Amino acid sequence: MDRYQAMAMFIRVVDTGSFSAAARQLGVGQPAVSKTIAQLEARLQVSLLIRSTHGLTPTEAGQNFYERARNAIQEADEAELSAKGAGAGLSGRLRVSAATTFARLHIIPELPRFLADHPQLTVEIILDDRMIDLVAEGVDISLRMGTLTDSTAIARKIATGRRSVLATPSYLKQAAALRSPADLANYEAIIYSQLPSAWSFLHEGTAVSVSVSGRLKVSAAEGLRAAVLADMGLTIASDWMFAPELDSGAVVRVLDAWSLPTIDLWAVFPAGRMITAKARQFADFVESIMKAADKWRGRRTVS
Structure with a gap:
């Protein structure tokens, strides 16, 4: 039995809480996992x-072994990468969690470049608008937007984006004049359930909060995009969510003189673990994507 492999498999079993879940993540059969753990014991x-019927939990000895084995493997991975040199590239598997729309628009189109730099690396992306359990899902890095509610999270802010009131020109032609947030009462708002229905604005030092209403409420960004592009109303969203349409003019900002709270993009790492070189470099890669996009967008004028 390979000691390193057995330690890694045991760590995955503890993280997932079952032999079957660990087997799925490792791409092996459940009997192989059970046999390896039995041999290790x-x-x-x-x-x-x-x-037990509720799953697997480590004994006191198992918990001590888990913590030491996890640290040993992480340090071994870091040592190997350091010995190879940065130019050797990353290897193994990188498991990433990200919001669906953000990943589709900004991350996945840029992935060929990252994979070309690291030909021995495999990337798995979990697309989910919810914040999932990073440890249970075996995630190395999660890309999340907004305010982080978990005080134990290990996180790094990698970008800050603008929020705007957005709509299509076609929809705005059908609606009344929009000069101040108070006029939003005359518009059909598309409500994003992950944001409050009261929209807060700031103009020349004056704060204004407006409650909006609409007949459509959606729980995912893809639904919000589809509704706006179908001329169903206006919404508040990050400029990241409608970046292609803002660049082309298919979607426009309104109430531009009134600012909204910005939105932060975070790289979130599993609590209680050393951040791997793969996760750090991927966070750097995403940060470079967002900086390049902001620089380019700042130079572009859409007529």
Whole structure:
């Protein structure tokens, strides 16, 4: 039995809470995982896991072994990467979680460049607008927007974006004049359930909060985009969410003189783990994407 492989497999079992989930993430059969853990316990002559109908939990000895094994493997990975040199590139698997629309518009189109720089690396992207359990899902880095509510999260802010009131020119032609936030009462608002229905604006030091209403409420950014592009109303969203349409003029900003709270993009890492070189470099890569996009967009004028 390969000691390194057995340690890595045990870590995955503890993280996921079951042999079957660990097997799926590792791409092997469940019997192979069960057999490896049994051999590990036999070699150590100690029980590492408590098996019950609710799943698997580590014993006291198992928890101690888990923590030391996790640190040892992470340090070994870092040492190997350092010995190879930065030019050797990354290898293995990088598991990324990201909001669906943001990843589709900004990350996935740029991935060929990242993969070309690291030919030995495999990237798995979990597209989900919800904040998932990074440890249970075996995620190395999560890209999330907004305010982080988990005080234990290990996070790095990598970009700050603008929020705007957005609509299509076609929809605005059908509606009344829009000169101040108070006029929003005359418009059909598309409500994004992840944001409050009261929209807060700031203009020349004056703060204004306006409650909006509409017949459509959506829970995912893809639905919000589809509704706006179907001329169903206006909405508040990050400029990132409608970047192609803002560049082309298919969607425009209104109430431009009134500013909205900005939105932050975060790289979030699993709590209790050393941040891997793969995760750090991917965060750097995403940061470079957003900086380049902001610089280019700042030079572009849409007529």
